[in-house]
Amino acid sequence: MENFDSSQYRENLAKEVKQESDKNKRQDILEQAKGTEEYQAARTETIASRRQKIEEQKAIEEQREKLRGGESKEILLGGAEAFTTEVLEKYPQVSEDGKLNYYFSGSLGVMILLKGGRFEILDESKIPEIVPIQEKDVPPKAVKYLEGFVRKIGDLDFVGTELYAKQKKAVQDSYGKVPNEEYSRKRKQFLFKGGGGPQMAELSETAKKALKTRENQSGVMCDPLESVTPHRVARVIIGGREVYIPEPRMMLAYKTVHLGQTFENAGKTDKFVSDFNAMLKGMEAIYSREELLQATHETIFAYSPNSPNNTFVPYHNPKFRGDLKKFYNESLALDVDAEYLTQLQYGKERSVGVLKVLHNFQSPEAKQAIIDFFNQHQEQIDKWSVNSTSPHNREVIADFLISRPDLFDDFKTHVQGDLTRESIVEGLKTHVWAFDKYGKKMLDKSSLEMQPSSSTTMDILMKINEKNIERELQDVGELLEFGMGEFQLDRMLDSKFASDTETRQRLFDGLKSARAILGDQEFEQFTRILYMAVSNSNYYDSKSNSFVDIKEEERAESVASIFEQSGVEYKRS
Incomplete structure (x- = not known):
């Protein structure tokens, strides 16, 4: 029905x-x-x-x-508390003058929340000042679901404030200006990416219970994260000590963002889904659904707002269903431009990217023009690739290679040893380039699991000038249909040279004139030379053996010369 x-x-x-x-x-x-x-x-x-x-x-x-790695949740929670305490003794979350340095994130943040049982929300507008404005409990229903995050942690996730980043930079900039001993001492006061954190030898056996470690591991790996929204932080008291973590609703918001980014990793999909379901049910016992949806919507679109290709909604994946799909759809429905998504004739997976593009425009007429262009250019926008993480695809590609001796021999040049079906399947785990290369040669691709891939045309739409939108969209559409490289066109439109409407229009007119008189190969070579002249910021001067900045007057002359040398009419400014 x-x-x-x-x-x-x-x-x-x-x-x-x-x-x-x-x-x-x-x-x-x-x-x-x-x-x-x-x-x-x-x-x-x-x-x-x-x-x-x-x-x-x-x-x-x-x-x-x-x-949990065979440990009980009680032991892991105790280990998490001990680990947190020992980290804070060496790396304080609060500076000497009472300002916030950083806060824990990831599974450790959830375990801290569970140990505390309640939390205080800080005023986000005051951070790094620590000003509590609200207190909430973690009810038993929330605990029931959030206990799914009681697990061994592989690394130390944390988010530093701008104050913390400034302090770390000051230490790094002092290298070579102060004695090595002093530099080393100061650096060890901060958490740095990689092994720049707690050392295993310094941790108690109880604290180590919370860690997932490798043999001969010397230190805890640190993973500094960034907050794309204002810092939303909670204060928890465990063992009489103040500990700072993300405000819990932001844990769900970032979990949702990560699902949209990495759902196609077949080896992690089930974990993502189970984590999300547990997180959602736990957070709904603490917050209203409206609060969770609003935080999630804001975070989705605060994450690289000018990058329409960094989040695909996995509507094509059968595991994207139930509460996850419903919650994601409801968060998108909050968008001021959500009504336009109902007009998409294909590519629902690109819904987040489409909304990011629409956010660049003000008038309903401009937004409608973008949607119309999207629907009319499926060939340039609706890009898909073979999912290289899919075990099923490894089997399909292996069978295809065996059926094609020429491709089998080609693949054989990249691997060592005798090739059997089993060794091909195993080899495809590392030779991920083979999926698209050989998958494209399959006449029937229906047996392959595909995933959306980046479309440079979506990047181009981010750069369209609203004041001249109808003309520019028409010109872009014609150039793409003429076979102009999307990358070159995107770089040109993103350049300072093409920042004003008049120059952009001369550039469009010149490109269309060039396509009318140049052959395919000549036009391809022409656009490659032209985009470098338009977008490069400097050039190498062999006489001075250095790079020289290009002045805009020189650039304008260079662009005009390239057109004229190719026999293309071009209006100089």
């Missing part, structure tokens, strides 16, 4: 039954409903949904056991 909303049907039926005061009539309404196609469809979907939730809960439990 097309566009049938079973949840709405169930809600309406329940409302109709509840409004009827006569018991017999209520029974009649139910009996009549049972004979309808809509009731059977809703019943089937309800059963499927219940089974799915059972499967998801089972996956969560299996994930918990695996990540």
